[in-house]
Amino acid sequence: MFKVMFKPLLKNRKFLIGFSVFLFFLVLGLFGPIFYRVDPTEMTWNHEKPPSREHPLGTDTYGRDILAQLIHGIRSSLYIGFLSAIISLTIGTFVGTFSAVKRGVVDETLMAITNIVLTTPSILVAILIASYMRVRNVEMVALILGLFQWPWFARAIRAQLMSVMSREYVYLSVMAGYSDLRLIFEDLIPTIATYAFMSFVLFINGGIMGEASLSLIGLGPTQGISLGIMLQWAVLMEAVRRGLWWWFVPPGVSIVAITASLLVISTAMDEVFNPRLREE
Amino acid sequence: MRLVVRNLSKTFSMGFFSRRHVEAVRDVSFEVKGGEIVSLVGESGSGKTTTAKMILRLLPPTRGEILFEGKDVWRDLKEREELREFRRKMHAVFQDPFASYNPFYPVERTLWQAIELLGEDLSKQDKLNLIKESLLRVGLDPKDVLGKYPHQLSGGQKQRIMIARCWILKPLFIVADEPTSMIDASSRGGIIKLLEEMREENGTSIMFITHDLGLAYYVSDRIFVMKDGRIVEEGSPDEIVLSPKHEYTKTLVSSIPKLYKRMEDLV
């Protein structure tokens, strides 16, 4: 089944382009630190130097190597993206599925919660939570972001499953004595698999963007480094005004390239999995 | 009496703040004997499918009772084993052969489900043999069917597999919801024959849910005509078709194009 699902994807040019860009950054983040063994936090006297042989992307105000920062930043930004996406996907799938299957009071309660989270300005709450915690590691930031991304997904899943629930094959499984749980795993989850996969890509995107916005206003991770934090430092030191392009351009380009590639991937998947959008 | 339906009603509520009520089924009562074939005839929106779902224990009724083999299907089936027993004895064939199969699984999944529901202690080989036997029984070659996905088979073949599922279960009661309306005319007769044979061999009662009075007239011992959630007329096929009493039945019968008689009031 998976072969049938993913084969047309590999023929889609948009998907291939988006995926190669994303793969490039993924490899850079995963293996970069292994090959480029420079400590991103080590301060040297070579401060604010443009790219040179010693520092391929130059250094910042404290003489730290930008390339090392970038590689580690990509790594933790992707990590935050994946982690928050997994959290969002789990909550969203759980809420959406149970709403659709149990209906009645369960449905109304879960949907009420969903709507509350959906209408709460998430960045404000994230600011509140983040400012309460003195020490924030990347996992915490991912958790904060993950807790606020799921509502639209839960609602979409619920709507989809509601229509699946009135298909005959679901009735036939019920008539074969299936329990709710078994019905969910065997009949319902597979039908939302492609949609969930697409949403997962968008969640990663949301996580990376969310981290960058939180970091820019100084509420990102207090430990470690990320693309957002690099930008924050650059902003703090007025790198833009002072023309230190090697400092803010690489993280900026990376964020744009990663998020754009993810958006392209999800649009391509939408085209492939959703026949109505498919180009003739 | 195998199935007794008394004062069955279903009201759907819609809207969140201003609740609107739609009475899909109103005060429906009828009985079905063992080995009897009956038809519930009505147009879309007449409440016939809602009635079927309530009998199949897929949709709870608002009022009324459904007694199957003396037990109220919505109140008396408390234990898990009681419910499984009910599922074994009451089964269904649905209208849409495409929607009857989960596209993610090979078609024989539906037969494995039936065998599992039977709950008999058989070896895997015996179970496979039973599946093959059931397919042969409904006129399909196991080679053409096993391992295939739903989109690889025709509507007629898929509907036959549904009957194979019933054949494995040998239920006391089958609800056949428009089983022939989405397959080609030339394959329709075969499906009807197979269902009739189920009655002959096992004394199964069958209830056709259909908009097609022609089908109902051909297969049934008794016909119930439904309109706007009520049963407006009930009788033998000849009574309903040749001397209808209710205004609606009269209009219905006179509107259906016949093969051996031309409508006189058309031109």
Added chain:
Amino acid sequence: MVEPLLKVEGVRAYYKLGRVFVRAVDGVSFEVNEGEVLGVVGESGCGKSTLSNVLMMNLRKPLVLVEGRVLFKMGNGFLEISSLGREEVKKRLWGKEMAVIPQSAMNALMPTIKVRKYVEHLAESHNIPKEEILEKIRIRFQEVGLDPVWLERYPFEFSGGMRQRAVIAIATLLNPQLLIADEPTSALDVVNQKIFLKVLMQMKKRGIVKSIVFITHDIATLRQMADRMVVMYAGKVVEVSPLEEMLRKPLHPYTKGLLDSVLTPEPEVKDRGITTIPGAPPNLIDPPTGCRFHPRCTYAMKVCREKEPALVEVEKGRKVACFLFTEEIA
């Protein structure tokens, strides 16, 4: 003497899908005579809907006309409409000479455009004064049993039966000679079906349209109105016969099978019983050799597998494509 209004000669129309062809209409010839109702019957996937597009020359990719001619009577001669492009036929013939009532009027009418707009659009494209045509549609609406105030409504407000009647009123507004109805009743309940058939027959009786081609899978509906029948199977015409004679004595084994599978609420049907044609209709990408019906035919002979039977006249006015008849003649 009956005069043909439309002639179809050896038409092949295929859907081109990548490297393969779906042979939906494959070597079809027949005429539509003036003043008749011609029924085209066949099961789903036999090419009958494609045929309606071919008759209208409504050819859009991937459907292409591979071979054959379609001729339409214009004045004293015949116009070869198959040599004109779709746009040309649309401009010169659609609405004025030939019109179609599609299967589902829901798709024919945009739900958010007022019905009156459609009529005005029709006036524009044929250079007819708006007022004149609006007056005409008001009368036509009353004739089909619709209040003219419905002209100011949106299609989604219409019930299925009303929508189908609105479509027939608009389609026949310019008194086309030929009306093609492609499964027009399949989405309606029986009561509305009958009303629709009545309206259709009225159109013909009052001379608004000359001939009707009624395409359907439902023989019992055709029984009520058709004069002659064209039976299609797997992209081919297998029998052309006057309706009454076909009912009395079907020639082609497929026609017989089709008739015997009809279930109508009649005692005759109960006495006759119901039969099934074994197997399923073939795939039109790779149809069987010889006679396309031979794998399902109980009378199949050796020759049926090898040669393709031609459609030949075996009785007066009756044509059949089957070796059971032609071999005897030969």
